[in-house]
Amino acid sequence: MVRAVLALLVMTFRHNSNEFVCRSVMMKINLFSVSGGSNDSFFHRISSTDALESYTIHKEPTIASRLAKELDLTVLFFEQSVIAIDSFSFDHNLSTVNDFLKKITSIKIAKVFVIDGELLQNYIKANVTSLETGHTEITETEASKQFQALMYRAHELGAQDTFIHLSNEDDTAYATFKVDGELSDETYALKNYSFGRAIVASVYDGKKGAGTQIGSFDEVTSPQEKNVGHVVTDEAGNILEKYEYRFTKTVTKAPGELLINLRSQGKAKQLSELGLPQEQVEAYKSIVFDLSKSGGMSLICGQTGSGKSTTNYACLLALPRMRNVQTFEDPIEISKPREYRNITQNSLNHSIGAMKQLSSIMRQAPDCLFLQEVRDKETARFATSIALTGHGVVTSIHAKTPFGIVQRLEDLGVEPSTLSSPEVLKALSSQVLVKTLCPHCSLPFKDLTYEEQLKHEQVLRSLKCFTSKDIRFKNSEGCAHCSKGEKGRKPILELLKITDDDLGFIINKDYLGWKKFRLSKGHKTIYDQGVLLFKSGSICLSRLKELPTND
Ligand SMILES: [Zn+2]
Structure with a gap:
């Protein structure tokens, strides 16, 4: 019918x-x-x-x-x-x-x-599905057609987030996009409030998808969340890409003022696909092998959107397939490839509670647990205790540097004696995503204006690359291949593979001495690696300046 x-x-x-x-x-x-x-x-x-x-x-x-x-x-x-x-x-x-x-x-x-x-x-x-909204009536077919067009645009832009803004009072609806971590200038008009509302309601109520769905779409319940699947096709109906979106609705000001975010879930990548230097890929492989053999923790820190989940997932994919891997996420950000039958994804069920759910996950006898984040004393104690009993733990934590992770765990009540035991910490890392220059339109130093050259001279001299032919700068006007002179992002990973040498510093809580020791052994911080990327012409000086410095 x-x-x-x-x-x-x-x-x-x-x-x-x-x-x-x-x-x-x-x-x-x-x-x-x-x-x-x-x-x-x-x-x-x-x-x-x-x-x-x-x-x-x-x-x-x-x-x-x-x-x-x-x-x-x-x-x-x-x-x-x-x-x-x-x-x-x-x-x-x-x-x-x-x-x-x-x-x-x-x-x-x-x-x-x-x-x-x-x-x-x-x-x-x-x-009959009633999408009647008072002003205009929009059929479900029409709503779905408009949604298809909107998501096609999001696909073209490579947007991670598509925000739909609805205001009943102003009778407006439009969408904006976040591309490579930044809001794009584009505003995608959706006619009026009823029209925009019909579109999001048809997505929330009509799309098949996993995850919890609270009631049907409305203007007053806040928040509403659901995972929805969507296939972007070209005009001839050929499949261009299959997406999983996290649909989140928030009521911003008054009822009728809504913001809907459709965040495309990341695709799981292999370690070799992350864009990391080969020696870091190899280092991670050996860490993962160690985790699968004798347990222990690999922890990563980084801001939201730094790609740390993608890196952690790549570690899970690198685990031997005969290892039972359980994940615990809130919400599930990345969908694992189907063929990885050894990985079971679990999402937090608020009515059960995290710790109760974790105990039941442990009864599945996992060899390795992916815990989305160590965020409180309970999860910190839990994660370190299962690492002590020989389980692999891949997780993230809030900290600024790999060295800071240990301090953070200690703040969360984990004893230095536990942290310094050789079974527990195997790898500590920190990650940022940095925008890379468009190779088609980036500018050599000599093409900059005189004012710009003057402005950069001192920094370039201190970086010892004033006369370098390799360094490049962003062409803000951009070209047909890019947006404002940059195209894509690249992870910078600061990785500490823990050795016996590190454990002495950890038990003595000598974090400064520890960092000094590691730097003397050639450890490269995020900033150090950023300098290398700048010197090789991959990133602009302005991006290097945004990176956390070494002090
Ligand atoms: Zn360009």
């Missing part, structure tokens, strides 16, 4: 049918020669909705349905020049029905079914 939009008309019962009215109605009915069963009559009285099943509900009879609503009639339109009308109006208010039929000249009508009002309303409820 075609699902369509039609105003759901409420029928009110009137008690004014005196003898006179009844007689006049009878007269008019005779005029239209209603019969009880003949199929060739214009009006056709039916006692069940079975006869309606062979017709297709009309998709967009908006003007006619609005008129029916004004006249207080319950009417359903079908594509085969057929309508169904409630018997109460027909029996008691035929002149109105007659007026209605005369006025809707835009729709050809060959047959009118007359049916009990309640039966008809139930039929409409069961077969």
Whole structure:
């Protein structure tokens, strides 16, 4: 059955049918020669909705349905020049029905079914999705078409986030995009509030997807969340990309002022696909091998959007396939490739509680646990204790540097004696994502304006690359290949593979001495690696300046 939009008309019962009215109605009915069963009559009285099943509900009879609503009639339109009308109006208010039929000249009508009002309303409820919003009526097909177009644009831009802004008061709706971690200048208009609302409601209510869905889409419940799957196709219908989105709705100011974020879930990548230097890929491989063999923790820190989850997931994919891996996430950010049957993704169920759920996950006897984040004393104690008993733990934590991770764990109540035990910490890392220069339009130093050259001279001298031919600068005007001179992002990873030498510093809480020792052994911080990227012409000086410095 075609699902369509039609105003759901409420029928009110009137008690004014005196003898006179009844007689006049009878007269008019005779005029239209209603019969009880003949199929060739214009009006056709039916006692069940079975006869309606062979017709297709009309998709967009908006003007006619609005008129029916004004006249207080319950009417359903079908594509085969057929309508169904409630018997109460027909029996008691035929002149109105007659007026209605005369006025809707835009729709050809060959047959009118007359049916009990309640039966008809139930039929409409069961077969018609109402997206009617007061101003305009948008069919589900139309809403889905517009959503398809919007997500096609998001796909073209390579957006991680698509924000849909709705304001009932201003009667506006538009979308904005976040590309490579920054809001793009583009504003994608969505006509008006009702239109935008119909689109997001059709996504929230209609799209198949995993995750918790609270009720159906509305303006007052905050927040509403759901994972939705969406396939972006080209005009010919060829599949371009399959996406998983995290749909999050927040009510921003007053009811009717909504912000919907569709965040595309990351795709799991292999270590070799992260864009890391080969020696770091090899280092991670040996860490993962060690975790799978004898347990221990690999912890990463970095800001939201630094790609740390992608790196952690790459570690999980690198684990031998005979290892049982369980994840614990809130929400699931990255969907694992199907073929990794050894990895089971679990998402936090708020009604059960994190610790209870973690204990039940541990009963699945995982060799390795991916814990999205160590965020409190309980999870810190839990993660270190299972590492001590030989489990692998891959997780993230809030800290600024790999050295800071140990301090953070200590702040969360983990004893230095536990942290310095050789079974517990295996790798500590910190990650940022940095925008890379467009190779097609980046500028050599000599092409900068005199003012710019003067501005950069001192920094370049201190970096010992003033005369370098390799360094490049951003061309803010950009070119056909990029946006404002940059294209894509690259992770910078500061990785500490823990050795026995480190454990002495940890037990003595000598973090400064530890860092000094490591730097003397050639450890490269994020900033050090940023300098190398700048000197090789991969990133602009302005991006290097944004990186955390060494002090
Ligand atoms: Zn360019």
